[in-house]
Amino acid sequence: MAKSKTRCIGLLTSGGDCPGLNAVIRAITKVAIHEYGIKVIGIQDGFRGLVENRTIPLDEAAVSGILTRGGTILGASRDKPHSMPVGDQLLDMTGAAVETYQKNKMDCLVCLGGGGTGKNAFRLNQKGGLNVMTLPKTIDNDVFGTDITFGYDTAVGIATEAIDRLHTTATSHHRMIVCEIMGHRAGWLALQSGLAGGADVVLIPEIPYDLQRIAEYLLERRNHGKRFSIVAVAEGARSVREALEQAEKKAKDKKAKEAIKYGKNAALDDLKTEREAVDAIRADLPLKVRKMHDEIMAYHAVQEPMASRLARQLQELTGVEARVTSLGHVQRGGIPSAFDRALCTLLGAKAADLLAEGTYNVMVAYRNGACVPVPLKDVVGQRKPVPLDHPMIGTARKIDTCFGD
């Protein structure tokens, strides 16, 4: 067995899940145990499990047969140690997280997660003195410092297949179908699946759209005898007006910035009638229950599909019958692609090698075809939007894809 500076690690999965998490858990655990004799402790439900000291031993039997399984055997949550709902309060639980780490004699906390997880892990290092390591997970591909995140390739495949399927039905009925694709505030997923699936219009947050331009493009298609259209829209896409409003509010009011996080404040106006109905039902609930629901709402805001509003607007402007498909969490479920399985195994194995060397406080990134450690201090807090000069945008434009600008 090779020498190792690390004897014991804690492993958790945090933030939105994605296909490939189990493949990484398997690779780290296998290499850590076989090559280096490192003890691996699984922490349940992300940082919440760390704070509550909920752990399971990860050994060969525990990670057997999980390579192809979606989700995470450890469970995940979006909880942050420094601001965690406990009872009816938001508390800083950093101390409890440090306690679990020490009690279990961990030498490093390995966190599989995206940008938010990176920030939380780095904060635990800075404020709690823990050694940490992150591996870049998300279907959004928006983690700074790595060429690609695991889970992204699988999601691109799912979204592309959906666009393919929408093509056949849109063609039969001579319709426009607006397909909403995840991606948080980045357009990677919509762009790549839109390009691969041959979407006619691709709308991404990085390029604010003008409704008039899209309508003109769709009408022109119809005048050229094309009686169907596919609009692939990223959940974070916004019109030029919304982008300006967001920028203004951002400058003025931090709270307003939160409220328009997904650019959906305009869509919420349309829900007034339902709002009133919901309020009427809520009025009958005991005050204590209502308070509890408010806290849940504040913490887990429910997202409204933006594609519905866009489809209605485009139908009004063009007279072309529109339908909506919001892919949602389908993009995060099921088995990882072959590419993701291989990527996860490479990243996980590299993580174990780095732990054995005693390399901490890094993200294990994938750059130029290799897994490399990148200091967390150089990547946390930064985002990776699609650059406007990205070849996928240029190429899509050349084949007459409309970006609404």
Ligand code: F6P
């Ligand atoms: O970050 C992954 C992601 O699926 C985003 O694309 C999406 O905006 C978000 O998570 C949805 O989060 P939740 O699962 O908490 O609704």
